[in-house]
Amino acid sequence: MSIDFFLFGLFSSFALISSLMVVNLKNAVHSVLFLILVFCNVASLLLLFGAEFLSFMLLIVYVGAIAVLFLFVVMMLNVKSIQLKLNFFSLVSLGCLIFFILFIQVLGIIQEFNFFSLQQSYLTWTSWLLGNCALTNIEVVGGVLYTKYSFLFLLSGLILLVAMIGAIVLTMHQRTDVKKQKIELQLTRNFQGATKFMYLRK
Incomplete structure (x- = not known):
């Protein structure tokens, strides 16, 4: 058993168990924490497959922004159990x-790409000049994302903006029983009547 196959089985099993815990747990905060664990395992799988750009983008966008936003909204709304x-x-x-x-x-994907066909691999020589002129992973993803799927990319950004505004509106509820500090009243107050001395007779 190679180390790649062992890491693939480890990350995929952790991702599967964490996704089941996200669905089955009744505590919303614990569900969001297991969702973050799912994203970390999927990012590790993408890094194992060689898609390092997608892996780091998954960590930055989903774990660093969306999952933390979910966690803050759940904690602010005080959603304990459902x-x-x-x-x-x-x-x-x-x-x-x-x-x-x-x-x-x-x-259908397995039948199309024929993953289980055993093909003998041979050592090949790769020219450094040809490899240097080839497109990198980031250039390929950027070329596809900003040309063919540019409208969907902008639409997903708009959906995330609406979700962020909705989360802010949900958490901004006004309470009437909260005592707020009024600076103008404190500045106009007379200091002579601020303190009062009391003499107690024994």
Whole structure:
């Protein structure tokens, strides 16, 4: 067993267990923490596959921004637990349907790329000049993202902006029982009546 296969099994198993904990836990804060763990494991898998740009972008955007925003919103709204009364058989049927759709998609990808075909690998010489002139991973992703999928990229940024504004609006609730400091009243107050001496007779 190679070290790459061992790391792939380790990260994928941790990602699967963490995703199940996100769905099954009733505490929202714990669910968000396990969601961050899922993102870290998926980023490790992408780094293992050689997509270092996507891996670091997943860590920066999802773990560093979106998951932390979810955590702050959950903690500010004080959402401890969710009491839901759902039918178990309806959840099982919906889960089986989603699993069947994802299984068909994964099976189609496996048949298209033929991952399980054993091909003998040979050592090849690569010219340094040709490798230096080739496009890097960041250039390829940027060329596809900002040309073919530019509209979807801008639309996702707009959706994230609306989500951020909605989270700010949800957390900005005015309370009437909070005592606030009024600087103008404190500055106009007479200092002579601020203190009062009391003499107690024994």
